[in-house]
Amino acid sequence: MPALEPTGLTGRVRWLGRVPDRDAALASESLPRLRLAFAGPEGENHGGLTRPSCSRVLGLYERGTPIRNARQLSILSQEELEAVAAAMGLDALDPAWLGATMVVEGLPDFSHLPPASRLQFRGRGGPTVAVDMQNRPCVLPGPVIEAARPGFGTRFKRAAEGRRGVVGSVEREGVVDVGDAVALHVPDQRAWQGAGGGAAVAPGQP
Numbered sequence: 001m002p003a004l005e006p007t008g009l010t011g012r013v014r015w016l017g018r019v020p021d022r023d024a025a026l027a028s029e030s031l032p033r034l035r036l037a038f039a040g041p042e043g044e045n046h047g048g049l050t051r052p053s054c055s056r057v058l059g060l061y062e063r064g065t066p067i068r069n070a071r072q073l074s075i076l077s078q079e080e081l082e083a084v085a086a087a088m089g090l091d092a093l094d095p096a097w098l099g100a101t102m103v104v105e106g107l108p109d110f111s112h113l114p115p116a117s118r119l120q121f122r123g124r125g126g127p128t129v130a131v132d133m134q135n136r137p138c139v140l141p142g143p144v145i146e147a148a149r150p151g152f153g154t155r156f157k158r159a160a161e162g163r164r165g166v167v168g169s170v171e172r173e174g175v176v177d178v179g180d181a182v183a184l185h186v187p188d189q190r191a192w193q194g195a196g197g198g199a200a201v202a203p204g205q206p
Contacts, residue, residue: 127174
């Protein structure tokens with residue numbers, strides 16, 4: 001029996017990009033097509049099968065420990081991107097300023113997808129991304145935004161709280177084009193209740 005349930009929700013790829021050299025610049029370059037390999041999007045500096053551990057997992061490892069790279073892609077929601085821009089007082093936010101890999105539309109509450117959800121492009125058997133977890137806002141996009149829209153860079157982190165999208169890794173290789181359909185599959189399990197039963201209810205649960 002399948003452990004991942006199709007939600008019946010289908011979104012659309014609105015934007016694709018990659019960060020060729022994050023030491024030189026955080027901003028992505030926009031692309032019409034992205035080739036996904038097991039090591040991540042081709043030409044993406046955040047790719048690779050492994051990565052050095054960072055502050056997000058300091059409770060598990062010393063900083064810089066080699067770990068499996070579950071953060072090969074940064075995926076944003078078009079609807080949430082528009083909400084963040086509005087909260088900042090901007091007419092729009094360019095996903096390139098945020099170092100994004102992909103923007104999708106049509107999938108609700110996107111930043112809160114359950115970990116281990118799957119985003120599958122081009123139908124059954126197509127290229128697939130496994131969601132690791134919600135991405136957290138940070139200050140790094142601030143200077144990029146500030147350079148493009150002076151006076152707004154410091155507003156990003158607060159405005160993006162809970163709307164920063166998700167990170168994930170490539171489970172099935174293939175090519176994704178702007179305009180491709182994306183289907184959402186979620187794990188077939190209830191929300192964890194081991195911490196006093198206060199965990200959030202999983203999608204589809206009463």
